[in-house]
Amino acid sequence: xGRVRFYLTRNSLVLGLxxxxxxxxxxxxxxxxxxxxxxxxxxxxIVSMVYSHRNLKAVEIKPGAIWPVFAGSELRFGLxxxxxxxxxxxxxxxxxxxxxxxxxxxxxxxxxxDTEQILLVAEAxxxxxxxxxxxxxxxxxxLGVFGTSRESTLAQPYIVYPEPRGESPFPDIIYxxxxxxxxxQSGGDDFxxxxxxxPGEPQRHIDWKAVARGLPxxxxxxxxxxxxxxxxxxxxxDGLDMEARLSQLTYWIIQADEQNLEYGxxxxxxxxxxxxxxxxxxxxxxxxAVYRQPSP
Amino acid sequence: xxxxxxxxxxxxxxxxxYRLLGCYAASVLLHLSNVSWWLLLxxxxxxxxxxxxxxxxxxxxxxFTRALLAGFLFLGVLIDMGTVAGRDSGTMLMVGLVAIKxxxxxxKRDYLVISFVLYFLTLVxxxxxxxxxxxxxxxxxxxxxxxxxxxxxxxESAGVWLPxxxxxxxxxxxxxxxxxxxxxxxxxxPRVQGKFxxxxxxxxxxxxxxxQPGDVSALIFDDEMAxxxxxxxxxxxxxxxxxxxxxxxxxxxxxxxxxxxxGRTIDxxxxxxxxxxxxxxxxxxxTGERWLFALDYPLDSPPIEPTWVGEIKSGHCLRSPxxxxxxxxxxxxSRVGGRLRPVAGELPSYVRLEALxxxxxxxxxxxxxxxxQRMKERGETPEGIVREILAYFRTGGFRYTSLPGTYSRDMLxxxxxxxxxxxxxxxxxxxxxxLRLAGVPCRLVVGYQGAEYNPYGDFYVVRQANAHVWVEAFxxxxxWVRYDPTSMVSPAxxxxxxxxxxxxxxxxxxxxxxxxxxxxYNRNWVPEWMDVTLNEAxxxxxxxxxxxxxxxxxxxxxxxxxxxxxxxMSRRLRYLTFFLVAVIMAGxxxxxxxxxxxxxxxxxxxxxxxxxxFNRLLGDAGAPRRRWEGPLAYAQRAASILPxxxxxxxxxxxxxxxxxxxxxxxxxxxxxxxxxxRSLQRLRGLLKESASPTAV
Numbered sequence: 001x002g003r004v005r006f007y008l009t010r011n012s013l014v015l016g017l018x019x020x021x022x023x024x025x026x027x028x029x030x031x032x033x034x035x036x037x038x039x040x041x042x043x044x045x046i047v048s049m050v051y052s053h054r055n056l057k058a059v060e061i062k063p064g065a066i067w068p069v070f071a072g073s074e075l076r077f078g079l080x081x082x083x084x085x086x087x088x089x090x091x092x093x094x095x096x097x098x099x100x101x102x103x104x105x106x107x108x109x110x111x112x113x114d115t116e117q118i119l120l121v122a123e124a125x126x127x128x129x130x131x132x133x134x135x136x137x138x139x140x141x142x143l144g145v146f147g148t149s150r151e152s153t154l155a156q157p158y159i160v161y162p163e164p165r166g167e168s169p170f171p172d173i174i175y176x177x178x179x180x181x182x183x184x185q186s187g188g189d190d191f192x193x194x195x196x197x198x199p200g201e202p203q204r205h206i207d208w209k210a211v212a213r214g215l216p217x218x219x220x221x222x223x224x225x226x227x228x229x230x231x232x233x234x235x236x237x238d239g240l241d242m243e244a245r246l247s248q249l250t251y252w253i254i255q256a257d258e259q260n261l262e263y264g265x266x267x268x269x270x271x272x273x274x275x276x277x278x279x280x281x282x283x284x285x286x287x288x289a290v291y292r293q294p295s296p
Numbered sequence: 297x298x299x300x301x302x303x304x305x306x307x308x309x310x311x312x313x314y315r316l317l318g319c320y321a322a323s324v325l326l327h328l329s330n331v332s333w334w335l336l337l338x339x340x341x342x343x344x345x346x347x348x349x350x351x352x353x354x355x356x357x358x359x360f361t362r363a364l365l366a367g368f369l370f371l372g373v374l375i376d377m378g379t380v381a382g383r384d385s386g387t388m389l390m391v392g393l394v395a396i397k398x399x400x401x402x403x404k405r406d407y408l409v410i411s412f413v414l415y416f417l418t419l420v421x422x423x424x425x426x427x428x429x430x431x432x433x434x435x436x437x438x439x440x441x442x443x444x445x446x447x448x449x450x451x452e453s454a455g456v457w458l459p460x461x462x463x464x465x466x467x468x469x470x471x472x473x474x475x476x477x478x479x480x481x482x483x484x485x486p487r488v489q490g491k492f493x494x495x496x497x498x499x500x501x502x503x504x505x506x507x508q509p510g511d512v513s514a515l516i517f518d519d520e521m522a523x524x525x526x527x528x529x530x531x532x533x534x535x536x537x538x539x540x541x542x543x544x545x546x547x548x549x550x551x552x553x554x555x556x557x558x559g560r561t562i563d564x565x566x567x568x569x570x571x572x573x574x575x576x577x578x579x580x581x582x583t584g585e586r587w588l589f590a591l592d593y594p595l596d597s598p599p600i601e602p603t604w605v606g607e608i609k610s611g612h613c614l615r616s617p618x619x620x621x622x623x624x625x626x627x628x629x630s631r632v633g634g635r636l637r638p639v640a641g642e643l644p645s646y647v648r649l650e651a652l653x654x655x656x657x658x659x660x661x662x663x664x665x666x667x668x669q670r671m672k673e674r675g676e677t678p679e680g681i682v683r684e685i686l687a688y689f690r691t692g693g694f695r696y697t698s699l700p701g702t703y704s705r706d707m708l709x710x711x712x713x714x715x716x717x718x719x720x721x722x723x724x725x726x727x728x729x730x731l732r733l734a735g736v737p738c739r740l741v742v743g744y745q746g747a748e749y750n751p752y753g754d755f756y757v758v759r760q761a762n763a764h765v766w767v768e769a770f771x772x773x774x775x776w777v778r779y780d781p782t783s784m785v786s787p788a789x790x791x792x793x794x795x796x797x798x799x800x801x802x803x804x805x806x807x808x809x810x811x812x813x814x815x816x817y818n819r820n821w822v823p824e825w826m827d828v829t830l831n832e833a834x835x836x837x838x839x840x841x842x843x844x845x846x847x848x849x850x851x852x853x854x855x856x857x858x859x860x861x862x863x864x865m866s867r868r869l870r871y872l873t874f875f876l877v878a879v880i881m882a883g884x885x886x887x888x889x890x891x892x893x894x895x896x897x898x899x900x901x902x903x904x905x906x907x908x909x910f911n912r913l914l915g916d917a918g919a920p921r922r923r924w925e926g927p928l929a930y931a932q933r934a935a936s937i938l939p940x941x942x943x944x945x946x947x948x949x950x951x952x953x954x955x956x957x958x959x960x961x962x963x964x965x966x967x968x969x970x971x972x973x974r975s976l977q978r979l980r981g982l983l984k985e986s987a988s989p990t991a992v
Contacts, residue, residue, distance in 0.1 A: 014409050021416060022416060025423060033424060033431050034419055037434060037438060039479075047473045050889040051894065091449040109450055113957070144448065221835060
């Protein structure tokens with residue numbers, strides 16, 4: 001965390017004007033009591049600087065959970081704001097640059113030694129690998145007369161997958177030798193139970209009836225009868241431009257993952273052997289997110 | 297400057313609004329006597345409207361409505377006060393505008409603006425009244441506003457009616473910590489007396505500049521302090537009944553209205569001879585006028601240096617060079633029992649003309665003129681004429697009363713021959729007119745007679761009820777001689793003071809006021825023993841007020857220069873000194889407050905200190921904590937790196953987590969802190985053991 005900086009705000013100007021008016025009144029009427037109250041208030045503002053400084057000095061920001069998202073959906077970035085002091089911290093505004101967009105969250109108070117979880121939400125328009133740029137904490141505690149701010153050195157990377165979009169059907173399935181009896185890859189009609197919703201997933205399979213009953217977001221899982229091996233080759237999408245290709249590949253991966261199929265990916269410069277599971281899916285999506293046209 | 301960054305559009309919660317309205321109400325209560333009733337009614341209605349909006353969650357009035365309200369406000373003040381400028385109108389406008397501002401209170405920005413203006417509104421009440429009570433209230437209300445600002449910036453208070461105790465403690469602490477710096481700024485800020493000195497309005501009480509019968513008697517029930525006089529300790533003071541404090545002299549009389557005015561300034565060359573010197577320190581609340589009070593007769597060049605200089609002007613009265621727009625304190629020396637006479641011996645002819653002039657002489661009835669002629673013939677000399685008139689007052693069946701009833705246009709003859717009742721101004725004006733008709737140069741002197749001694753503080757308080765008018769006639773060889781016709785009629789008024797007269801009046805006029813003696817003499821219903829107690833309390837309170845005035849008023853440019861040894865300094869240098877001192881003191885204050893809070897922080901987080909020590913020990917032993925690691929995860933990892941020390945590591949962590957994160961009694965916390973110490977001790981020992989063999 002960086003130094004605590006002080007800055008003037010519009011409110012400082014207003015109070016400055018009020019103080020000036022008080023001074024004029026004191027001088028014009030030669031009124032010692034007005035002088036005394038005026039200087040008392042001025043001193044109060046000066047003393048309050050120590051309180052402001054302490055308020056921000058005790059802030060520690062730790063990265064919290066961050067979920068990969070698909071371009072075009074909401075990026076949710078969790079932050080842990082920790083109070084290191086035995087006093088409560090008040091009136092904090094945590095701000096971060098997400099995709100060039102400034103997002104802010106207000107924290108009214110953090111108890112001594114407590115940690116407050118906050119969630120910064122921003123649009124994620126473009127695929128790629130990013131870093132959170134400049135997390136800053138602002139506060140006008142205690143009197144709102146001036147502002148204090150403190151920059152965090154936190155540089156958390158996050159990833160935005162390509163937007164899942166495309167019309168093309170799955171390429172041909174290469175069935176696993178172990179599992180020949182099932183000829184259907186798309187038979188996602190058999191209900192196989194529910195699991196927790198992961199942010200960033202398509203909302204198609206959310207169990208809305210359960211939500212209506214007040215339950216948390218759950219996703220219905222369907223399985224086809226069997227599991228085949230799928231290959232998603234870059235070359236199969238000749239007619240499309242690069243971004244459209246990446247979107248189509250992303251869409252396929254999600255589909256395949258939802259149906260619990262085994263799938264692999266072939267990019268012009270890399271090849272991923274078929275597999276399944278969350279790790280595998282993220283690995284492939286990550287490769288698509290950071291994909292760059294190899295230089296000829 | 298960047299715009300406010302703490303969400304300026306956050307909505308205001310109900311309790312936040314109620315608290316701010318509370319601060320506003322407190323501030324307006326302080327101005328209760330400074331604003332008109334219609335405005336009070338209006339702001340109560342506006343505040344009620346705002347509350348209804350909050351309760352019913354309806355929309356705030358439009359800009360047009362607010363502008364209309366502001367227009368009405370300006371119009372109302374203009375009609376009521378005749379102006380929208382100056383202190384009085386300004387205060388009323390401010391009271392009204394803040395109420396209107398509440399109608400657009402939506403966001404944090406409005407909230408803070410109102411709070412800051414409330415500071416000012418509260419402070420302005422000190423321009424009306426500088427008493428200790430008002431000052432205390434101003435401090436209290438400023439504290440309340442500060443507490444509310446603090447509450448606004450702490451989240452937990454957003455939904456509570458009253459700020460928590462912790463918040464009030466925090467506010468008090470901040471206010472106390474600000475005091476030393478405030479005092480230093482106060483002492484060092486270069487005072488420029490009357491730099492602008494605009495009269496933006498002061499409260500006028502007491503004497504009016506002109507005199508018409510009825511003016512002074514209206515003051516008899518006014519218990520307000522007119523001024524306070526202190527004499528040097530052990531000085532020889534005249535008895536209160538012969539204390540005549542001179543304020544100003546009335547030269548001109550308009551017989552048609554029986555009205556006396558000061559007329560144009562007349563330069564006299566008078567001297568005071570005889571008597572003995574008596575120094576006085578007078579504390580005088582703002583009157584808006586230039587007259588200064590002093591015992592008869594003040595000296596032009598006092599032998600001791602005054603802290604505040606007045607000049608002897610027309611009618612040998614002490615005048616201030618500026619109108620008194622604030623409470624002042626000045627020193628003056630008088631020759632008590634001396635005589636006032638022209639330096640030339642004889643009255644200069646232009647003064648004589650002035651002292652004999654009667655405007656509209658023809659409206660005076662023939663009977664009065666004949667009476668004056670008779671007095672002149674019987675008295676022969678000026679002194680003889682005076683004696684004749686006084687004798688007439690004494691023996692003519694006159695009665696002294698503050699309720700003489702309404703006189704007809706020909707007041708003089710009605711007073712002298714028919715009704716024969718009046719207050720001091722009736723006697724004085726009648727006597728002065730008769731004297732002028734009889735050819736004796738004379739004038740009226742307005743001032744105060746009598747004083748109330750406070751034995752606790754050794755000073756005298758002169759009240760408005762002591763206001764008095766007497767006659768000064770010019771007697772050849774002697775000069776200007778004071779004649780007080782009132783003493784002929786009501787010796788009690790002179791000897792005992794207005795208090796006694798009030799009693800008398802009360803007995804005489806109970807019927808006339810329809811059985812409401814309280815209205816006349818407000819302490820009438822108090823039992824005897826309580827009267828004594830009240831009197832005692834009154835004297836004690838006077839003493840407190842005197843000490844307060846002493847403290848507040850004694851600090852002026854002269855005493856500042858004396859105190860700071862800046863006598864020879866130029867103004868620029870004084871500002872530089874102030875600036876340097878202010879910067880140094882502000883720095884010192886910051887450092888001091890910082891240090892105070894550090895100490896507190898250290899004292900509270902005993903477990904944090906041990907946790908840091910724990911981290912340092914393990915870090916040195918090769919298991920530094922990763923930044924994101926929590927205590928339990930870290931302990932797990934450290935124990936796997938240093939299996940030999942696993943037991944104290946887990947032991948420590950368990951106790952640490954309990955102290956830090958679990959609720960518990962202070963005793964349990966203390967026991968856990970001890971456990972932390974024991975674990976640290978063991979850990980230290982174990983790590984040293986395991987480190988030494990490798991070193992060997």
